[in-house]
Amino acid sequence: MSKLNLVQAINQALRHEMEKNPDVVLMGEDIGPDGGVFRVTEGLIDTFGARRVVDTPLSESGIVGVAIGMAAYGLRPVVEIQFMGFLYAAMEQLISHAARLRTRTRGRYTCPLVVRTPYGGGIHAPEHHSESTEAFFVHTPGLKVVVPSTPAEAKGLLLSAIRDPDPVIFLEPSKIYRAIKEEVPEGEYLIPLGEARVVAEGKDVTLIAWGAMLHPTLKAADQMAEKGIEAEVIDLRTLSPLDSATILRSVEKTGRAVIIHEAPRTCGLGAEIAARLCEEALLSLEAPITRVTGFDTPIPLPKTEKYYLPDVDQIVEAAEQVVGF
Template sequence: MPEVTLVEAVNTALARAMGTDENVVVLGEDVGVNGGVFRATAGLQERFGEARVIDTPLAENLIAGTAVGMAAHGLKPIAEIQFMGFIYPALDQLLSHASRLRTRTRGRLTCPLVLRAPFGGGIHAPEHHSESTEALFAHIPGLRVVIPSSPARAYGLLLASIHDPDPVVFLEPKRIYRIVKQDVADDGHALPLDVCFVLRSGTDVTLVTWGAMTHETIQAADALSSAGISAEVIDVATIKPLDIETILESVEKTGRCVIVHEAARSGGWGAEISAQIMERGLLSLLAPVQRVTGYDTVMPLFRLEDRYMPSVDRIVQAAHATLGFE
């Protein structure tokens, strides 16, 4: 099995999907000759041709809207938005069309597209390149929002997203595009959508996170373990629809929960998870649910970026707070 990075796993999954299904097309800015600014689509145009690996004009609304038209007419478009910071012109197409075409035509037309975008902070990128706004998309009825946290999950979840008969926003945490290598077999095996993955079992506190923050969260679990505290770590993976059952089962066991995300705090997806725990798991709780998040500020430029991002220390402290609650 080859050792690959997360972005290489994305590339492998794209090539696998294109090789398996001639209806799969890739479109976006610089995805063709250049192979994508992060190299996620490297080599695809050489292999599958210009007609299926499409360099689009520089217009994100067009990219998303074209993908809607393609998907409704029988193709399987995988559209790339170069950075999440530039995704907002596409929001109209996702909200007004992709997410509701099936509903508004009673299933006559459907929209099996995947919209990929790198997102998140921590790589000292220029302005508009570091935000995490996954909750904007998770709020939209009819969409799926999927976020991988490792090369293996990038491969398996992207294949699953491509196979899915409905629109998927697939957000790739670019901070971990290349920091970890993992053995990933290119066997075409998809992972299940709509379920959380339990990365580590524990009994004292449940740490819930997704994307790049799984790394800090695992480190926090290690630190807690050194202090004799057993933390369970859950990677939500598909944030919408939310697999609350797995989270509730864990909280029932541990009685404590800390939710970790890079995105701003108010109205972040942690708020939704916390609300659902309150609604259905209140009596399991031994302490209030804690959130460790980015602040309700504009994402600072990178001199202060590290102070914005949840740190291992902040996660550990929040876990201690739940354990110290009386």
């Protein structure tokens, strides 16, 4: 076991799976000799060659469309799109084809495809490089959506995503690509999709987050602990299919929920989680369900993005209000 950051952990996962399965093919822009814009695929072309680490034309919709055909034929393509904001060009391919190929052919054709893309703000990137629109994909029947929050999580979830028989959108929080190092198990390490993780146990309030937002959420929980408030923190890990059972179990215990996401507020995944809690845990609720989210604006350019992104203070404030309700 060695201490790796998220970029290295994903690289290790890709290498592991490519060694194991000759049908795994990587495709994307600049993923070859350049190793990808975030260096996630660094060195893979040296080991596996240009046949399996394919630098493609600059063509996001084409890359995803071609990958659908490859997957249907029997390969396991893993696509890298440089930034989530550039994935929009491929929305039609994802929604109209990848997501429904299995069901529209009643199982005759399938689409075991992974689309990896960095997402989220806080890295002082140019316009269109800090999007957090995971709800588009969660809203699309037939897609799975996975967001790792630490290096080890990234490895375990990515291996499961590549082996999944259906299309998976794998969102990599770019803010924490190199911010955290932790022990990452070598070799086989699988985290099943569709299972959330209780990161910290507590009895007073449930804090629900994913991706980069897990980290300010954990800090907020620490600060609250100093004041005697015990927060339970859930890392969703898989946004679709959503692990409602873990969320419900926790909120039935705490009676209070705060959902934290950097995506815009309206129709963000927080809205869906709140609706489920209202439908299924109303009698356990001691306070209104609260959301700490980005605003309903495009994420601002770097000069003002910090005013947009939820921070530790906002999470503490929201949780304390809920606890004191």
